[in-house]
Amino acid sequence: MRKLKNSLITSLTWLIVIIFFFPVFWMFINAFKSEQDASAIPPTLIFEPNFSGFQRLMDRGMADYLLNSLTSSVLSTLIVLLLAIPAAYALSIRPIKKIQDVLFFFISTRFLPAAASLLPLYMIFKSLGVLDNINALSLVYAAMNLPIAVWMMRSFFNEVPMEIVEAAQIDGANFRTELIRIVLPIVLPGIAAVALICFIFSWNEYFLATLLTTSDAKTAPPFLASFVDGRGLFLGVLSAASMVAALPVLIAGWIAQKQLVRGLAMGAVK
Amino acid sequence: MLSKKRVITFGAMLGISALALSGCAASTGAGGDVTLTLATVNNGNMVDMESLKGEFEAANPGIKVNFQVMEEGDLRSAVTADVANAAGQYDIVTIGAYEVPQWGANGWLTDLTEGLNDGSYDVEDILPPVRSALSVDGKQYAVPFYGESSILMYNKEILDAAGQKLSKNPTWQEVAAVAKAVKTDDVAGICLRGKPGWGDLFAPLTTVVQTFGGSWYDMNWDAQVNSPAFVEAVTFYKNLLDEAGQPNPVDYSFNECLNALKEGKVAMWYDASVAASFLEADDSPVKGKLAYSHAPVVKTKESGWLWSWNLAVPANTKNKDAAIKFVKWATSKEYHNLVGTKLGWSKVPPGARISTYSIPEYKEASAAYGPITLEVMNAVNPVQPGVNPQPWVGIQYVAIPEFQEVGNQVAQLVADAIAGRTTVKEALDKGQKIAQVAGDAQK
């Protein structure tokens, strides 16, 4: 009886999991179909694998867009880490009086609609001559992710036992040794988690990329929409493009699930 | 002490990123090779152009062309923001007949008159009504890549099977009756655009409004959006969609309807004449099964629109010469020949050059729709397309900068009405207010 109930629950779990995964699965499958097969109704499950979709991605220069995505994601994540680690360290281990206000400021910048100052941002970029510039886009991404990073990072720093820090300070360790030798090793997994999350957010960003880049610095997400073709069938190539664009983050997230959970649950998970 | 050091380090870091920024900005454009960035719409003829760009690059070493293909609405916002801000990110833009005169007058586009004036290009060969729409004060600011009017296309087999017939100049009432008669569970009677957007929904719908006797504005720039004729026309359009139209109309624009007709899912379609060249292409399943007639009318003699997609060079581009070179290549007689020999004669961009219509291979390939396209394009009247005179030149659009915005908002309201979330009257009452604000600005 109990066994039956157990296997029923397991089946139910799998059923829901499959429903949730289906659109992604279907995207993977369609990526390897010919355009006729991809748009066939009723849907075809048995088909001859076809790589013409991937060939078209390469022909249209998708590699450049992926490279831009990679550059902006890595660069913005590095900037975020450089800024957020010291800030979080100060906020957590050497708190100052107005800490609440500082934290609140960071959160509120993330709350405010980015779209509100979009046109001015576009114009500022234009007058600085950095429209369609991957470094400029990275800076914007860094500003977008910084608040969340500071927040998450602070809760990781909070896990560092105060006694260790104090002991080090009494031993006369200066600030740098304290940070690098004692604190950083403890929070390293947390930093990895934050880096992963910042990377994912930057890689997947569409709105700002659409508006601030045109060709040289265009990233993968806005490029995807251009596969919606005017002349008929495009599901195959669209699926292939979506799959290629999404895969790096999918793989990173699959591998680093623990880090992901850690980061998202803000260090509350030990 | 330490704190100072830190501050300096971070200051330096910010400085470095700033340097990196400026460095990068400077490095583009340098070097011997030129990369042209071309913004275009995801229509079939443009996709052909992208697939043939290698020929141009081979003939012009040192010039590369980077295509940025977008949906019509996205293209409009991206290009308009770029050109209006003089951002100069695109070297060549694809813009409609609506934008060219306004942008030309604003000084946003390069005057091409001189550049086109060489014997081998033969600028006089461009269709006169289209060419005059692209010129301001004798200066030509763009070249048509293809031109079009609107026609009714229908699947003869489906109509014959239902015992229905249409004349060369049908009325909307006749079309509606046929649509209802041929409609089955699997095949819709007619496909009409429903996607919100002034260039999507309101291209065909404005022509319907005009032939019903309505208009966006009267001669005093007073909005007429909730006038009885306008309401009647939109109601007719909505009812036709409800009773015999394609399912999920708000998703449908040119491309979606094209596929539906190709796949035999609709019997008729009222849209751009350029569609005929895709329907008669070698890979089209309905090739040879279609017939074409003039845009359906009610109170006017003709109701087709006049449109061209054009290539223009923004005034701020750094690569003007190379850009003009490409524009000339893509709109030349040689390009038309290239498309014909490489991709098939039915895919030659229509409605741009007179000489195209006398190429024997093209004549043969376009026998079903070539003559009617040329006939309709010469028959429509952009000065007074409707029953009453209007204070602007243009058929399916109002040639004022605000129209893009007005058209989009009213299109969204009408899309809501088509989906049944509001009534046509409510939608158009709201639209009237929006249109009036823009009208007042013209007085």
Place this chain on the structure above:
Amino acid sequence: MTTQTTAKTSVVKVETQVKKARLSRALILPALIFSIVLTQIPFLVTIYFSTLEWNLLKPTEIKFTWFDNYVAVFEKGDLLPATFATIGITSLAVVFSVVLGLFLAVLLDRKFRGQAVARTLLITPFLLMPAAASLIWKHSMFDSNVGILSWLTEALGGTPIQWTTDLPFLVVVIMLTWQYTPFMMLILLAGLQSQTPEVLEAAAVDGASAWKTFRWITLPHLRQYVEIAVLLGTIMLLQVFDPIAIITKGTGGTKTLSYLLYERAFVGLNVGEAAAYGVVTVLLTIVVATVALRSLFKVFIEGGQR
């Protein structure tokens, strides 16, 4: 003598305190300045623009107009519907995904064959690029010709639903729920797994039913995880743009504030009016945020307090 020494030590102490505070400030400052430069300066420019009559399509007619743009914003009356759309979409997606996420977290918090694989597959929608997800849902799921959903309803004998025409709001909510359920599930699963097994065992020994244990022990324990999940989800969903730009184009009550602002700026091209829209939206958000945030913010202060 003694008094002197005490005084000396306290001076040293004060000095180190001051030094410490200075160091802290120096460490926070770069992040703060960076944030201010990239988020606040554009906003100041927005405020300035909002007082100008400036339509990009009429480059010759720029002039100062005081508050005319604000009047226009309120006369147009599309701000309120957009606010409702934003609140509606955000709250529905958050509620659905938290409930579903909790359900799935409970299902996954037991040992069964392929548990790790199931979790991996389940988190995928959250990792999938939203632009890709929107395109796939639009063209491969909701499409009325080749969409799987239409085919499925027809195969099951129903009439196919015209998703994007008739139910755009639901389409957006469904897609977002699909995307955010895994996200909620991950956080809540972490919460479930952080329960001490002894407590649960003790409850079982005491004869508490599974439901009672869940209701009185697990749920209270999960509270702060739910709060974190809701807060993070809300922050991200408030600014949601991709599915609206790609699937519905703002029709059928899906025109959220983000999309409205984008549309005013990049389709309307009326700089002054768009800026006024931006300023009003920011003020609106601040009002909502201070109310909502102050209460939710406690989660972080308490959760993170040492």
